[in-house]
Amino acid sequence: MDDLQSLLEKINREGVEKAEATAKKILEDAKAKADALLNDARAEAAKAKADAEKAAADYQVRAAETVKQAARDTILKIEASVTALLEKVLVKDVEKALADEATVKTLVTDAIKGVTGAAEVAVPTQLAAALKAQLASEGAITVVTDDTFGTGFSVKTDGGRVESAFTADVIAAELAKRLRPDLAALLK
Numbered sequence: 001m002d003d004l005q006s007l008l009e010k011i012n013r014e015g016v017e018k019a020e021a022t023a024k025k026i027l028e029d030a031k032a033k034a035d036a037l038l039n040d041a042r043a044e045a046a047k048a049k050a051d052a053e054k055a056a057a058d059y060q061v062r063a064a065e066t067v068k069q070a071a072r073d074t075i076l077k078i079e080a081s082v083t084a085l086l087e088k089v090l091v092k093d094v095e096k097a098l099a100d101e102a103t104v105k106t107l108v109t110d111a112i113k114g115v116t117g118a119a120e121v122a123v124p125t126q127l128a129a130a131l132k133a134q135l136a137s138e139g140a141i142t143v144v145t146d147d148t149f150g151t152g153f154s155v156k157t158d159g160g161r162v163e164s165a166f167t168a169d170v171i172a173a174e175l176a177k178r179l180r181p182d183l184a185a186l187l188k
Helices: 002-098 101-112 125-138 168-187
Strands: 119-123 141-145 152-157 162-167
Touching: 002 101, 002 168, 101 119, 101 125, 101 152, 101 162, 119 125, 125 141, 152 168, 162 168
Parallel strands: 119 141
Antiparallel strands: 119 152, 152 162
């Protein structure tokens, strides 16, 4: 019976050892699978975080560009509005100056100083008589009336092929063009 007892103990021991080895292998396999799943999850989380950070950085760059564009558009709109206002004020002031007979006489005299040969000066009706008298000694200068100006005058030379207009709109536009760089610098 001792032999049977020892045989049973040996079988029992071998069975327990085999079961323990199988359980140990199952635990090691489960731990390896858990580690692999954990590593995969960490890698996915890191990728998701990197993607989110990149998307946030891209959004920030786009937002900054949008703000810069909006600021530039606003400055351009303000510049256009101020320029339009400036031109409107200039037109009024120039019209007022060109309505003064003495100012127009001086301007016409200055405009024809360098003219050689025949020239034609067109002025509104109310200024024509005074200018004819003043320019009578100039010889080949003809004064004609042209009420389309309102205020101002024009000088035609070279048989009418060259015309220089000195109206409120033309003078104000020229003044505004010369003031624009300074105005733009002030707005920046």
